[in-house]
Amino acid sequence: MKFAIAGAGYIAEIHAKALQNNGASLTTVIERFPEKACAFAEKLGAPGCYAEIEEALAQADFDALVIGTPNFLHAPQAIAALRAGKHVLVEKPMAMNSVEAQAMAEAAQQSGACLMVAHCWRFDQDVLWLRERVGQLGKIIRTKGYGVHTHWGPAGWFTQQALAGGGALADMGIHALDTARFLLGDPQPVSVYAKMGTNYKDFDVDDTGVMIVEWDNGATSYIESGWWQPHSDGPEAATQVYGTRGFGRLFPTRLELPNPQTEQVEVEESGFAFPRVEHCPQEMYDAQMAYFIDCINRGTTPVPGAQEGLVNMKVVDAAYQSSKTRKVVEIA
Ligand SMILES: NC(=O)c1ccc[n+]([C@@H]2O[C@H](COP(=O)([O-])OP(=O)(O)OC[C@H]3O[C@@H](n4cnc5c(N)ncnc54)[C@H](O)[C@@H]3O)[C@@H](O)[C@H]2O)c1
Numbered sequence: 001m002k003f004a005i006a007g008a009g010y011i012a013e014i015h016a017k018a019l020q021n022n023g024a025s026l027t028t029v030i031e032r033f034p035e036k037a038c039a040f041a042e043k044l045g046a047p048g049c050y051a052e053i054e055e056a057l058a059q060a061d062f063d064a065l066v067i068g069t070p071n072f073l074h075a076p077q078a079i080a081a082l083r084a085g086k087h088v089l090v091e092k093p094m095a096m097n098s099v100e101a102q103a104m105a106e107a108a109q110q111s112g113a114c115l116m117v118a119h120c121w122r123f124d125q126d127v128l129w130l131r132e133r134v135g136q137l138g139k140i141i142r143t144k145g146y147g148v149h150t151h152w153g154p155a156g157w158f159t160q161q162a163l164a165g166g167g168a169l170a171d172m173g174i175h176a177l178d179t180a181r182f183l184l185g186d187p188q189p190v191s192v193y194a195k196m197g198t199n200y201k202d203f204d205v206d207d208t209g210v211m212i213v214e215w216d217n218g219a220t221s222y223i224e225s226g227w228w229q230p231h232s233d234g235p236e237a238a239t240q241v242y243g244t245r246g247f248g249r250l251f252p253t254r255l256e257l258p259n260p261q262t263e264q265v266e267v268e269e270s271g272f273a274f275p276r277v278e279h280c281p282q283e284m285y286d287a288q289m290a291y292f293i294d295c296i297n298r299g300t301t302p303v304p305g306a307q308e309g310l311v312n313m314k315v316v317d318a319a320y321q322s323s324k325t326r327k328v329v330e331i332a
Pocket residue numbers: 006007008009010011012030031032033036051052067068069070071073091092093118120171280
């Protein structure tokens with residue numbers, strides 16, 4: 001199987017390494033700045049470099065595209081590739097908004113090719129450990145999660161509404177949102193209340209936010225997003241799960257289960273180190289790429305795929321609307 005990567009920036013390096021670590025072949029790099037594209041391609045031994053996706057689709061030889069470009073390019077690049085019959089792994093957020101995400105889902109359905117959304121925390125060892133044990137916590141009442149950068153934040157296109165679609169919520173909050181939804185077993189959102197703000201820098205997108213999502217299984221998720229925050233209760237995707245029979249958490253990752261017989265709280269430690277050397281480890285992206293390749297080989301629909309990406313975009317849209325209107329927004 002031959003792969004192309006769109007974008008030759010930060011995440012593209014990680015995806016290129018994930019392709020290498022999975023023994024997959026990178027043939028094509030698509031990047032707006034041709035010199036950057038060709039330097040990236042040369043470094044990775046990829047024979048083709050192109051400035052535009054249309055050019056690459058017409059001339060290059062690849063079966064699947066990994067999209068690591070600014071958010072405004074996710075939908076047009078994914079739809080063009082899907083229409084050409086290519087499988088697509090697109091970075092989070094899936095698109096600028098849910099309207100674009102819906103169009104991508106439809107393009108995938110029509111093409112029959114795989115569309116996967118890179119909600120990478122679903123492939124993390126700690127997240128998977130907690131997901132396997134969440135049933136021990138009884139009925140889940142609420143989750144608390146964090147998608148927050150402390151004392152730093154991104155620059156450039158990430159901070160421009162027209163190129164990113166949203167700020168810290170679309171960039172970081174979405175990791176905490178998807179992790180909460182994954183741990184809850186992918187319920188559907190019912191309503192969202194959110195308060196977003198721009199308090200730390202002069203951006204036209206949010207750099208601070210809290211939102212409360214009500215799910216159709218009765219659980220409620222509280223999620224903080226932000227860049228340049230003075231504090232966060234946990235690193236990216238850190239999520240706490242409160243159930244009727246116990247408590248579970250990520251980073252540090254463990255269960256706390258009250259024993260009714262002894263009236264003691266029994267702690268089951270995951271044994272995974274915290275803090276980590278790298279909070280976003282290469283192995284997580286390697287596992288994500290392995291799953292994408294496996295879905296293509298088997299012809300199965302990826303999860304996280306179009307539907308999971310779309311649900312997250314609906315919640316993000318509702319959060320921005322709620323913050324603007326100061327009202328709870330129902331999600332149909
Ligand atoms: N899952 C994760 O852990 C994670 C981490 C970082 C970024 N991301 C996501 O990956 C995407 C890219 O982020 P990044 O940090 O790599 O950004 P980046 O700015 O480092 O890289 C983006 C690249 O896209 C290129 N580009 C711009 N316009 C282009 C065009 N028209 N065609 C092709 N290339 C073009 C830029 O020149 C740049 O090289 C974003 O959607 C971001 O949210 C995900």
